[in-house]
Amino acid sequence: MSEFKLHPRLQADTLFIADLSLCRLLLVNDNQYPWTLLVPRRPDLKEAHHLSPKDQQQLQLESNTLCRAMESLFSPDKLNVAAIGNVVPQLHIHHIARFKTDVSWPAPVWGALPAVPYSQLEKTQLVTQLQNAIQTS
């Protein structure tokens, strides 16, 4: 039986925040936008509607919790929530806090600008903030 293994591209581009009941929660290493990913820990999964009904319900719960946490932490003008996966086929759901003042607004972030990595201090702070916010949202 095949096991869940994070796609090498996701591994390279992100920082670990937490393992929730179903999903691995990751922070995209790009300081231009607060940008997280939910990756259901199921092998060989490309589309959310291919999850079992129970897993879909859990994904919905975890996505809601993450949306509330990001709203509470960042007060964005808009959340962008998207499953695209044309480049990395492993199902991952983007949750991005967007601001009318951000560098790509109103365009979507994908392919817009090269990532600007966080400093070590920023990384630690943001990962901790998100870990705390997800527990109380």
Add this chain to the structure above:
Amino acid sequence: MSEFKLHPRLQADTLFIADLSLCRLLLVNDNQYPWTLLVPRRPDLKEAHHLSPKDQQQLQLESNTLCRAMESLFSPDKLNVAAIGNVVPQLHIHHIARFKTDVSWPAPVWGALPAVPYSQLEKTQLVTQLQNAIQTS
């Protein structure tokens, strides 16, 4: 009490397919990709997680049905499912059938290329196909 009214930009860019229990289902008038929208018929709604739990569950059901219908009709390489809304704030969830051979692959479709409208015949055929597929998926 305010009522649901489709945003003028969505009205202008789409063709009506069906009213499901919760959502209006629309076809984006761009023949470069099979591209549909689900718009929950609730007023003043920007984010999916602001729907009631019951409406969220219904949205999930309608999105699943639409994904199955589009898989069955188009056999895409990937579905792109996304709530962005930076330009049109009214909540609308894109469902796009993507192909390795389409004009924008692997980039996302938003802002990629100007829309190419369907002919009258294509419109009628595709709307009918989608109306039938949604009933059997």
